[in-house]
Amino acid sequence: MSEVFKDKSQRRGHGARGKEATGRTKDSISTVSYIDELAHHDDNARMAITTENTYQLGPNKRMPVPAVTDILKDVLTSYLQEEKYEVEWSQKMTKTICEVVRARVKELMIPRYKIVVLVHIGQLAGQSMQISSRCLWDAANDTFASFSFKNSSLYGVATVYAVYYE
Amino acid sequence: MEEYNPVDEVAFNADEVNISIKECVEGVIGGTDYNQNKVNQWTASIVEHSLTHLVKQGRPFKYIVNCAIMQKSGAGLHTANSCYWDTTTDGSCTARWENRTMYCVVSVFAVAVTL
Numbered sequence: 001m002s003e004v005f006k007d008k009s010q011r012r013g014h015g016a017r018g019k020e021a022t023g024r025t026k027d028s029i030s031t032v033s034y035i036d037e038l039a040h041h042d043d044n045a046r047m048a049i050t051t052e053n054t055y056q057l058g059p060n061k062r063m064p065v066p067a068v069t070d071i072l073k074d075v076l077t078s079y080l081q082e083e084k085y086e087v088e089w090s091q092k093m094t095k096t097i098c099e100v101v102r103a104r105v106k107e108l109m110i111p112r113y114k115i116v117v118l119v120h121i122g123q124l125a126g127q128s129m130q131i132s133s134r135c136l137w138d139a140a141n142d143t144f145a146s147f148s149f150k151n152s153s154l155y156g157v158a159t160v161y162a163v164y165y166e
Numbered sequence: 167m168e169e170y171n172p173v174d175e176v177a178f179n180a181d182e183v184n185i186s187i188k189e190c191v192e193g194v195i196g197g198t199d200y201n202q203n204k205v206n207q208w209t210a211s212i213v214e215h216s217l218t219h220l221v222k223q224g225r226p227f228k229y230i231v232n233c234a235i236m237q238k239s240g241a242g243l244h245t246a247n248s249c250y251w252d253t254t255t256d257g258s259c260t261a262r263w264e265n266r267t268m269y270c271v272v273s274v275f276a277v278a279v280t281l
Contacts, residue, residue, distance in 0.1 A: 100246035115250040125241030132209035133232035
């Protein structure tokens with residue numbers, strides 16, 4: 001199903017290497033399946049921007065959850081409606097859908113909100129799956145929207161988290 | 167009144183978080199096989215434990231933790247994420263874990279808060 005790049009996982013965590021060698025239990029292994037990152041590591045060389053106080057207590061305009069859910073529904077159905085699950089295509093499509101959703105939520109022009117978009121596309125093969133998430137944030141200002149789609153050969157789940165930037 | 171936050175404390179440390187998530191996952195579903203009745207509890211407790219660990223670090227971040235557990239059946243799964251934020255202060259980290267009967271993918275997103 002997926003390639004295992006063990007060397008990548010060893011490169012990442014210094015402590016993890018020692019742990020995997022000594023504390024390996026019989027059944028479980030931590031491996032890295034195919035990762036594709038649009039890495040922007042060079043950007044971190046910039047100094048963090050310090051912004052002035054706005055003296056605002058909260059956002060002027062909150063993220064409209066129904067509008068975002070509609071965007072997700074629209075994007076997922078239009079991209080996935082008649083498609084069949086294929087490995088290469090699904091890989092590209094997950095990323096494409098992510099970018100498209102992010103662009104459309106940005107178009108809503110809600111100021112001072114940071115956006116996180118998460119998309120899962122999987123094959124329907126009679127397996128069982130559970131996705132859950134928990135957030136530590138300011139419940140008055142931050143919110144999320146989620147939508148799931150299914151056709152005869154695949155399913156897609158998209159979630160958008162909107163976090164207010166104080 | 168300005169507060170001084172040293173820069174190395176504030177940036178998101180993905181490696182450390184990766185290690186602590188894998189420990190959480192191992193602790194919850196370490197030696198078990200996929201069980202439909204329990205998977206709900208598992209995802210909830212993985213997510214809660216991860217969040218508790220992150221909070222204990224005491225950094226000025228808001229966190230989003232997402233966990234997906236899938237039974238191994240030869241089916242394919244693809245996950246992607248896209249974020250609109252400040253790349254100098256915010257970060258994310260994804261940890262994959264598997265055993266004989268299931269896959270577990272945990273993503274953590276940390277969004278900086280200016281205090």
